Amino acid sequence: MPKKRKKIGLQWQALTSTISTTFVLILMGLVVICALTAHRLSQSVRQSLTVTVMMTDDATDSATISYMKKLEKRPWVKDINYISREQALKEGTEATGQDPTEFLGVNPFLPSLEMHLVADYACTDSLIWISKRLKSNQLVSDVIYQKDLVERLNSNLRKVTYVLLGLAGLLLLVTLVLINNTVRLSVYSRRFVIHTMKLVGASWGFIRRPFMKRALWIGLIAGVLADAVLAGGVHALWQYDPTMTNYVTMENMAVTMLAVLVCGLLLTLLCTCISVSHYLGMREGELYE
Numbered sequence: 001m002p003k004k005r006k007k008i009g010l011q012w013q014a015l016t017s018t019i020s021t022t023f024v025l026i027l028m029g030l031v032v033i034c035a036l037t038a039h040r041l042s043q044s045v046r047q048s049l050t051v052t053v054m055m056t057d058d059a060t061d062s063a064t065i066s067y068m069k070k071l072e073k074r075p076w077v078k079d080i081n082y083i084s085r086e087q088a089l090k091e092g093t094e095a096t097g098q099d100p101t102e103f104l105g106v107n108p109f110l111p112s113l114e115m116h117l118v119a120d121y122a123c124t125d126s127l128i129w130i131s132k133r134l135k136s137n138q139l140v141s142d143v144i145y146q147k148d149l150v151e152r153l154n155s156n157l158r159k160v161t162y163v164l165l166g167l168a169g170l171l172l173l174v175t176l177v178l179i180n181n182t183v184r185l186s187v188y189s190r191r192f193v194i195h196t197m198k199l200v201g202a203s204w205g206f207i208r209r210p211f212m213k214r215a216l217w218i219g220l221i222a223g224v225l226a227d228a229v230l231a232g233g234v235h236a237l238w239q240y241d242p243t244m245t246n247y248v249t250m251e252n253m254a255v256t257m258l259a260v261l262v263c264g265l266l267l268t269l270l271c272t273c274i275s276v277s278h279y280l281g282m283r284e285g286e287l288y289e
Helices: 002-047 061-072 085-096 124-135 147-188 191-199 204-240 242-246 250-280
Strands: 050-055 077-083 112-117 140-144
Touching: 002 112, 002 147, 002 204, 002 250, 050 124, 061 077, 061 112, 077 085, 112 124, 124 140, 124 147, 147 250, 191 204, 204 242, 204 250
Parallel strands: none
Antiparallel strands: 050 112, 050 140, 077 112
């Protein structure tokens, strides 16, 4: 009967440890998803920034298109579109409701290129360098982009990044403390077993082995359960708003699930090793304190 009760007690400890670890890993996974989604969103916002390259009055269509094809090969160009004089006139007439050629007699619009940059180049320093490089071409009269918007955008993105990094670091610390306390309570209930094994001459590695094996299973199960909950939540989000697949991508989910699983395994193993070593180093009198 005592053996059966002891076995049930160990199973209950393993269950509570697994549940506690699962909840902590879910919180960690949520922070990882938020961080990856914020990064994806920032890239999307940066790539939506439009840089307009105004051509000179004597720039022909063929020369402009040839220049556009050269720009397409640049590593900082995401995509680029050619706006001809006629298209610019049409868009201007639709916007103002009046055709300027009626009172000017000529088309006042210049041909232009509307360009979107790769996210890493959509920052103030890179835009200044790109603008100077573009203006050095004799076909280009001016380069236009919203400088204030770029500065505000990058400033806000930096703030969000710092907040998320701080939150991730804090949560990692909390996760380590919570898992360590959970594991330590579990090991504490078997401290006399550890001491007895030590008295009969068992090596520290031999004593640690069953605890590490148990911790491995707890970390693995907790990681899988946390991944299942996160995957279910993200799937429900995708069903509710299909556009979220552009930001919470399958790639991000794969990274998150792998991170949660690896952290679950490493943290439980690390905390178990530390806790068992702590009781292995105790004297008999200290076990009753």
